[in-house]
Amino acid sequence: MSSISPADVAVGTTGDGGGPRQPGRVSLGGISLNLRSSGIYIAFALIIVLFSVLTDGALLTPQNISNIIVQNSYVLILAIGMILIIIAGHIDLSVGSVVAVTGALAAVLMVNMGWPWPLALLATLVAGALIGAWQGYWIAYFGIPAFIVTLAGMLLFRALTLTVLGNQGIGPFPDQVRTLANGFTNGYLGNVGLGPLGGADLFSLLIGVVAIAGMVAAQWRTRGARKGYGQSVEPMALFVLKMAAGAALILFLVVQLARFKNLPWVLVLLAILVLAYSLMANRTVFGRQIYAIGGNLQAAVMSGVKVKSVVFWIFVNMGVLSAIAGIIFAGRLNQAGPTAGNAFELDAIAAAFIGGAAVQGGVGKVVGAITGGLIMAVINNGMSLIGSPSERVMLVKGAVLLAAVAFDVWTKRRAGAAR
Amino acid sequence: MTEHILRMSGITKTFPGVKALQDVNLSVRRGEIHAICGENGAGKSTLMKVLSGVYPHGDYEGEILFEGKRCEFGGIRDSEHAGIVIIHQELALSPQLSIAENIFLGNERARRGVIDWNRTNYEAAALMKRVGLQENPTTTIADIGVGKQQLVEIAKALSKEVRLLILDEPTAALNDDDSAHLLDLLRGLRDEGITCVIISHKLNEVIAIADSVTIIRDGRTIETLDMAGDHVTEDRIISGMVGRALDNRFPPHEPTIGDEALRIEDWTVYSPSQPGRKVVDNASLTLRRGEIVGLAGLMGAGRTELAMSVFGRAWGVHISGKLFKDGKPIDVRNVQDAIRHGIAYATEDRKRYGLNLIEDIKRNISAAGLTGLSKRGWVNENEEYRVAEQFHKSMNIKAPGVDSVVGKLSGGNQQKVVLSKWILTEPDVLILDEPTRGIDVGAKYEIYTIINRLADQGKAVLVISSELPELLGLCDRIYTLSEGRITGEVPRQEATQESLMHLMTKGQE
Numbered sequence: 001m002s003s004i005s006p007a008d009v010a011v012g013t014t015g016d017g018g019g020p021r022q023p024g025r026v027s028l029g030g031i032s033l034n035l036r037s038s039g040i041y042i043a044f045a046l047i048i049v050l051f052s053v054l055t056d057g058a059l060l061t062p063q064n065i066s067n068i069i070v071q072n073s074y075v076l077i078l079a080i081g082m083i084l085i086i087i088a089g090h091i092d093l094s095v096g097s098v099v100a101v102t103g104a105l106a107a108v109l110m111v112n113m114g115w116p117w118p119l120a121l122l123a124t125l126v127a128g129a130l131i132g133a134w135q136g137y138w139i140a141y142f143g144i145p146a147f148i149v150t151l152a153g154m155l156l157f158r159a160l161t162l163t164v165l166g167n168q169g170i171g172p173f174p175d176q177v178r179t180l181a182n183g184f185t186n187g188y189l190g191n192v193g194l195g196p197l198g199g200a201d202l203f204s205l206l207i208g209v210v211a212i213a214g215m216v217a218a219q220w221r222t223r224g225a226r227k228g229y230g231q232s233v234e235p236m237a238l239f240v241l242k243m244a245a246g247a248a249l250i251l252f253l254v255v256q257l258a259r260f261k262n263l264p265w266v267l268v269l270l271a272i273l274v275l276a277y278s279l280m281a282n283r284t285v286f287g288r289q290i291y292a293i294g295g296n297l298q299a300a301v302m303s304g305v306k307v308k309s310v311v312f313w314i315f316v317n318m319g320v321l322s323a324i325a326g327i328i329f330a331g332r333l334n335q336a337g338p339t340a341g342n343a344f345e346l347d348a349i350a351a352a353f354i355g356g357a358a359v360q361g362g363v364g365k366v367v368g369a370i371t372g373g374l375i376m377a378v379i380n381n382g383m384s385l386i387g388s389p390s391e392r393v394m395l396v397k398g399a400v401l402l403a404a405v406a407f408d409v410w411t412k413r414r415a416g417a418a419r
Numbered sequence: 420m421t422e423h424i425l426r427m428s429g430i431t432k433t434f435p436g437v438k439a440l441q442d443v444n445l446s447v448r449r450g451e452i453h454a455i456c457g458e459n460g461a462g463k464s465t466l467m468k469v470l471s472g473v474y475p476h477g478d479y480e481g482e483i484l485f486e487g488k489r490c491e492f493g494g495i496r497d498s499e500h501a502g503i504v505i506i507h508q509e510l511a512l513s514p515q516l517s518i519a520e521n522i523f524l525g526n527e528r529a530r531r532g533v534i535d536w537n538r539t540n541y542e543a544a545a546l547m548k549r550v551g552l553q554e555n556p557t558t559t560i561a562d563i564g565v566g567k568q569q570l571v572e573i574a575k576a577l578s579k580e581v582r583l584l585i586l587d588e589p590t591a592a593l594n595d596d597d598s599a600h601l602l603d604l605l606r607g608l609r610d611e612g613i614t615c616v617i618i619s620h621k622l623n624e625v626i627a628i629a630d631s632v633t634i635i636r637d638g639r640t641i642e643t644l645d646m647a648g649d650h651v652t653e654d655r656i657i658s659g660m661v662g663r664a665l666d667n668r669f670p671p672h673e674p675t676i677g678d679e680a681l682r683i684e685d686w687t688v689y690s691p692s693q694p695g696r697k698v699v700d701n702a703s704l705t706l707r708r709g710e711i712v713g714l715a716g717l718m719g720a721g722r723t724e725l726a727m728s729v730f731g732r733a734w735g736v737h738i739s740g741k742l743f744k745d746g747k748p749i750d751v752r753n754v755q756d757a758i759r760h761g762i763a764y765a766t767e768d769r770k771r772y773g774l775n776l777i778e779d780i781k782r783n784i785s786a787a788g789l790t791g792l793s794k795r796g797w798v799n800e801n802e803e804y805r806v807a808e809q810f811h812k813s814m815n816i817k818a819p820g821v822d823s824v825v826g827k828l829s830g831g832n833q834q835k836v837v838l839s840k841w842i843l844t845e846p847d848v849l850i851l852d853e854p855t856r857g858i859d860v861g862a863k864y865e866i867y868t869i870i871n872r873l874a875d876q877g878k879a880v881l882v883i884s885s886e887l888p889e890l891l892g893l894c895d896r897i898y899t900l901s902e903g904r905i906t907g908e909v910p911r912q913e914a915t916q917e918s919l920m921h922l923m924t925k926g927q928e
Binding site: 225226228229230231282283284285286288289292295296298299300301302303304305362 | 730757758766775776777778782786790796798800804805808840
């Protein structure tokens, strides 16, 4: 604000020239890598390698892969809903209890009252939505912090579960529900020989090939459209490399599963949910508004985002996803029990934060949360394979959670200091 | 010469890209009331933050001598220890604690870590008597008015054995009775030997109370006047505050003024935090297409509150008045309504209300106009990129690409992102609140060019600014706001900084 020379006044002579620096980036042979957003995937790969070695390859056997997916599917489903809530800057402590109460409801409807299973399923999902709406109302419209509302919900819905079940489990579930939770796609097309790997289910393999083709086609179209708009795209070699890596990953997973009992139905469900919610978060107005609210609530309000409505609906969504998880969990155990879902909320929250969500909100990805959940699943599974006692598993999981968030805070502070 | 209690010499304080203070000198005599006057952003508060250690030693250049001793404060505790206490405009009281607890906050009357409540309340009562505060020491702060809260702050300062008391806009939020009482109190403290530095926009108060006045403009000391010796008048202070020559800091502009775009009638807004306080009082103004209208007012006059309440009732309670868009009455109940009716408001506080700092440029630009870039709820990301890239070029946003994170841009470039965001909503009326705050001179010129371009496109622009030269250089017509009321409407040709400043400081008669 000192004296003004003509040079200062000319448009385009001031500003920060070279532009902002990008801390937290490393350059590897021309491919620059953002540590903060990709660190989680590197960590996941390292953990898999570590436990493969420690377990002499038992981790990646067909049956074990299948087990990891089936045993953790409900937490992963919860993590999808949780990451959206955390991005918006809220939290949900009640999901474990909601899993229990919706599982109990499904059991009462199907087993005690003899409703046809599709109708009972639908009714349970609606109940989940109503539970979410109840909590969303208090949080969004009444203005009580989500921590308090969902802490109350944790107690309320657990109490409701105990009331409904009267301290006993209800089962067994209809076969269809059990299949969804625990079962596998059928060998519709028979087996095919894979040489030294033995026989594998042709249908599963075909699904895998279709998935790979779909992925490549979608990425290719996006790339083409970007080029059409004159945006810079990654070099062809890198694109091919990425696609090849993705294809190899899917193929490996599918072949291993096809060698065991084919594709678990929950994996199919999970894949659909992850795809749908990733698209929703990135490509829809609603998804963008979630990020806007978490990034800067005041600015979102002043930009015309209907904050209350968005927050309300992400809690409704969490209720529905909790109901899905509740049905799957109950179906897998073939009974709805009073202690179902205990501490699931903590696993889901940990998955979101390990997966790169920011404590202050505004940052996070659905795929990240799934990866975070899988990291914990692999640690759980790998450590039990090598016979670690459960207290040591808990210790490691706690350390991983702390380290992940510490890393996030550290990179952010470095980014701030470099400004 | 009388002894000086405080001498600050050669103070220079730089923020990234902006020199806030340049070679400022301030000498305060023992036992006087010394006023500091200057426009908003002149550097008064920065100077006081240097003095009180908010900006620690080493963060600025220059020397501070207090009581003849050289001071190198590392923080507020150091300056308070030396006997310098600053009372900020936003009071630093804990609303749910009692008066006595607040007075001794951080300085508790305790024996071996256990609070001595009898002593606390007894000593508090004595201090309260000194400042003329008639309340029970155990009353909570939330239950007393702002005027009394101000007295609690002063009592708190007295408890620390203050020798130099700094008050930043002490009467800005007070009514006339409370203000008069406060000024009396300051005179009383002066007679007890406490030196006061008071920053105030209310020049009549400065004339009434100060023994000398230092005028700061653009981060430099202009002059120090002795009130009695120099026969200082309000006009004399105003000419010191604004006496800067206008140069070619503004792009030339010929307006093409069209029909009325927005009319605000009898607009009244009450404060949400202080029940019964009118912040905007029966204000009426008219904006026309192609016209750049200025809104001048000092801090606390209600400018931002007026703008934000018009923009979808985003501020204030019990809002009354009428809005007319293109001559037709409109009902604007929330921000979505405002945007739908073609009103845009670019905030003065970019970081708090304007931007998602952790997000990239393109997503910030699309934040308010996302529905226009989407079909059935799905965002066309390529279109979003294209539009952002367009603004990147046309607004000359200096960043490597539209994927750059907004938090790392300079103030000027952040402001361009905010403007882009609102232009994308295709508004007819743009309210720009302090559009050049915290921006360097070159970027200011670019912002002015953009504002002219918007007016040429037939949009009505309302510019709120604390810098009178900016309003005079940019606007076709200027309203002045004082204590929530419109006190004048002046065409550019007839406006001078002096005439505007008179209207802006016009008190309630």
